[in-house]
Amino acid sequence: MRWLSHWIFRALGWRIEGALPDQSKFVIIGAPHTSNWDFFLFLAAMYHFDVRMSFLGKASLFRWPFGFMFEKVGGIPVDRSKAGGIVRQVKEAFDKAEKMILVIAPEGTRRAATKWKSGFVEIAARAEVPVVFAGVDGVNKTLVISPAHLVGHDKTRFMDEVRAFYSDKPGIRPQFKGPIRLGNESSVS
Numbered sequence: 001m002r003w004l005s006h007w008i009f010r011a012l013g014w015r016i017e018g019a020l021p022d023q024s025k026f027v028i029i030g031a032p033h034t035s036n037w038d039f040f041l042f043l044a045a046m047y048h049f050d051v052r053m054s055f056l057g058k059a060s061l062f063r064w065p066f067g068f069m070f071e072k073v074g075g076i077p078v079d080r081s082k083a084g085g086i087v088r089q090v091k092e093a094f095d096k097a098e099k100m101i102l103v104i105a106p107e108g109t110r111r112a113a114t115k116w117k118s119g120f121v122e123i124a125a126r127a128e129v130p131v132v133f134a135g136v137d138g139v140n141k142t143l144v145i146s147p148a149h150l151v152g153h154d155k156t157r158f159m160d161e162v163r164a165f166y167s168d169k170p171g172i173r174p175q176f177k178g179p180i181r182l183g184n185e186s187s188v189s
Contacts (some may be wrong), residue, residue, distance in 0.1 A: 005047035014041070018145030020049050021132060024099045026148055026168070027124045028132045029162070031116075032178070033105035035170035038136060041143055042103060043073060045134070053105045056086070081106030087122045094127035103134070107178060118182045121158070126153045133162065144169065157183075 007016075030042060036093040047052045062070050062077040071077075076093075078086050093099055104114040104122070124131045129149035137144060146165055151158050163180045171177045 002047045002050055005044045009044040009048065012014075012141070014044070014143065016045060016048055016069045016142045016143045016145065018147075020051065020101070020145060021130065021148040023056045023130065023148065025094055025097065025127070025129045026101060026132055027120055027127075027129060028101060028134050029135045030103055030105050030182055031107060031121050031135065031166055031180075032164040032169065032171035033107045034136070034138075034176035037172050039104070041136060045143055046073070051101055052099075053103050056090070059121070087126060090119075090123050091126045094123075094129060114178060115181050115183045121151055121155060121182065124184060125155075131158075135166055136170035136171050137169045138174070139170055150181045 029086075031040065042053070046094040048159065052074055054076055056078045057070060059077040059079055061067070062075060065151050078089075080086070088101065091145050096101075104120045106118075106120050120131065122127075131142075132148050133146035135146075149158065149161055158180060159180075166180055
């Protein structure tokens with residue numbers, strides 16, 4: 001699958017810049033999430049780097065007829081109606097795993113969101129794992145991977161790093177890129 005994914009990715013004119021860190025556990029945030037094609041970029045990157053990545057998806061995606069496919073490629077079904085439970089469950093999964101790369105789309109939707117969900121920050125901080133930024137640049141057909149970043153105690157500084165990285169990454173459908181801020185932040189973009 002790796003060679004096929006690599007060939008298709010290149011045939012469509014896409015390329016990957018950067019590399020994954022040499023660490024066994026981390027969170028990757030993928031943004032901007034503006035298209036269903038973002039999922040195929042995720043798959044191409046997974047095969048390109050020859051690693052197993054996990055992602056959280058709403059439980060309804062894991063039903064017949066495609067549920068088995070989402071689980072096979074690393075999907076973890078979640079019930080989003082349980083507040084705070086997802087962060088705790090994912091932190092426990094990190095604690096139990098020898099290796100875990102979790103990919104999260106913090107916007108939570110393919111449409112322009114007014115804010116990002118803060119789960120990725122809370123998960124990384126509680127599990128004490130770094131965060132890697134993966135930026136989709138549909139204009140230049142590039143998936144850009146950053147070095148690992150620690151959330152630390154200063155979440156404002158961390159979110160400033162996030163905003164700086166994604167400032168020139170428009171996504172596949174730029175009209176659906178929303179502001180980069182968490183729900184508890186003041187209005188910054």
